[in-house]
Amino acid sequence: MVRGDLAVFPFLSVMQMFLTSGRAGRLIVEHIRGGQLWLERGEIVHAEAGRLRGEHALQCMASLDGGIFTFEVGQEPPNRTLALRRDMALRRLLDDSEGWTALSRTFPDWNQRLRFSAKWNDAQPVTRAQYRVLSLVGDSQNIRMLLERSPDAPRVTLETLRPFLMAGLIELG
Known part of the structure; x- marks a missing residue:
């Protein structure tokens, strides 16, 4: 298990680390905009944020600028709502996070x-x-x-x- 604070380790950096490592497991982020992501061999395969699933949950989590994260190795996804390989996943998260800048202030x-x-x-x-x-x-x-x-x-x-x-x-x- 790996734990950290997204105020210290930005969400995109954390995602880059886990996707590049190729580890399989579940990333949990405790925050009002948080949720859970399941990774397998450098790919995001499922996302949940409250009642949101898949793309909408991933987009919500891209807004994160804080929270405590925990990565649990070997956790199987309950569903498969995404199939985003490392480069595509990071590009999507980067684009989404930039789109959240003004909305997060508002x-x-x-x-x-x-x-x-x-x-x-x-x-x-x-x-x-x-x-x-x-x-x-x-x-x-x-x-x-x-x-x-x-x-x-x-x-x-x-x-x-x-x-x-x-x-x-x-x-x-």
Whole structure:
């Protein structure tokens, strides 16, 4: 078992180390945006983050900038939702992590709840995709749960909500 702190060892560096080593096992990250990744011979074969699985879970974990990680050698995946070899996996994680930069500043704490502000009114024009995401705002206990309930990828969901938050139509509370 290997343990460490992602504030000291960045997530991408940790992933590079484990993928390059070719070890098989489960990487667990304890954090509000954390989850679990299963690796086999330099390949990511499965990801889970809360109720998210596969691509959406991996994208969520790419946002990590902290947390405690544990790598358990020899743990078998419960499922196979991904087939990303080392170079492709690292490229995907790098691209996703760069895409999270602005969103992480806008939505820093996924334990917070989003709610409609007093500026919101029912005549507010929205697209069908925006409506689908906005309909989750009142029903979710926090941002993490909202992302788990959304049919869209986590980044797409937060990118949809971001202009409404910046305009003061929804707020963190």
